[in-house]
Amino acid sequence: MADDWRVCIAFGGGSVDSLRQALTTALGSRLGDQVAISSNATQIFLYAPSIGLAGEAAQVAGEVLAQHSISVGTVRTEGWSWRKQQWRDADEMPAEPEPVQEWAGHASRQELERATSVMRGFPAWQVRVELPSHRDVVVLAGQLAAQGWRVRRRIRSLIVWANCEDDATGLARALSADGSGDADTAIRVGRVSLRYMYTWTDVGGG
Numbered sequence: 001m002a003d004d005w006r007v008c009i010a011f012g013g014g015s016v017d018s019l020r021q022a023l024t025t026a027l028g029s030r031l032g033d034q035v036a037i038s039s040n041a042t043q044i045f046l047y048a049p050s051i052g053l054a055g056e057a058a059q060v061a062g063e064v065l066a067q068h069s070i071s072v073g074t075v076r077t078e079g080w081s082w083r084k085q086q087w088r089d090a091d092e093m094p095a096e097p098e099p100v101q102e103w104a105g106h107a108s109r110q111e112l113e114r115a116t117s118v119m120r121g122f123p124a125w126q127v128r129v130e131l132p133s134h135r136d137v138v139v140l141a142g143q144l145a146a147q148g149w150r151v152r153r154r155i156r157s158l159i160v161w162a163n164c165e166d167d168a169t170g171l172a173r174a175l176s177a178d179g180s181g182d183a184d185t186a187i188r189v190g191r192v193s194l195r196y197m198y199t200w201t202d203v204g205g206g
Contacts, residue, residue, distance in 0.1 A: 004049065004050075004079060004080045004170075005047070005048045005049070005050060005051050005053070005054035005077065005078070005079050005080070005090070006045050006046060006047045006048065006054065006077070006078050006080075006087070006177075007045070007046040007048070007054055007057050007058045007061060007075065007076070007077050007078075008043055008044075008045055008074070008075070008076050008077075008078060009043060009044045009045075009046070009061055009065070009074075009075050010042060010043050010074045010075075011042070011043075011044075011065075018068075019044065019064070019065075019068065020037060020039050020044060022064050022067075022068060023037060023044065023046070023060070023061060023064050024037055026060050026063070026064050027046070027057060027060055027061075030056070030060050031053060031056060031057065031060070034048065034049065034053055035047065035048050035053060035057045036147070036174065038174045038175075038177055040177070043177075044061075045174070045177050046058070046061060047170070047174060051077070051079065051090060054077050054090075055077065058075060058077055061075065062075065076089065076090075077089075077090040078090060080173070109164075109165075110164045110165065110166045111164075113125075113163060113164035113165065114163045114164045114167075117163035117164065118163065122192065123150065123161035123162055123163050123192055124162070124163060124164060124165075124191065124192055125161070125162045125163070125164060125165055125167070125168035125189065125190070125191055125192060126159050126160065126161050126162065126168065126189070126190055126191075126192045127159070127160040127162065127168050127171050127172050127175070127187065127188070127189050128157060128158075128159055128160075128186075128187070128188045128189075128190070129157060129158050129159075129160065129175060129185065129186070129187050130156060130157040130185060130186040130187075131156060131157065131158070131185055132156075132185065133156070134155050134156060137153055137154070137155070137156065137157065137158050138153065140158065141153045141158050144158075144160055149161070149162075149171070161192065165189075168189045169189055172187050172189050175187055
């Protein structure tokens, strides 16, 4: 399922790593694996498939921040606008309703792609990430594999496979948001050729 909503937490003090660990534990016990987490030097992002889950994630985040006495600048909820191809404040989303038929058709295509990928045993989409060093490749590949993504490492890049376009673009957005998409990194999304897949062996993930 595409993560079309996210909670952005900007804070002015404390350790990103310790806060992320606390959030991961709290969200896991309350919401399971429905909320994904990424971060950069000053922000933490919680990705959810619905505005309801995003609201619950924001509530859990507020409780965790209070428990750890962490100074927070802003906590805001945003939605991904498919029409504008950008994140927008949740309060702005009702002013831009997406056509019902367009959404229904898009959702049907994604489900068909997922089902086809599972049936064939090959993903339909890939995210290619070019990184500054092989160490960066190894670290990111390990993180993504632990999250369940199928990855393939190369010297300065890695390929992450996804069963549908939404999953691929959602991952690309998450990688860009957490700092993986800096000036020395290129992230590209594309379809997978079945003939090409036969020449690959993936590592990690399921």
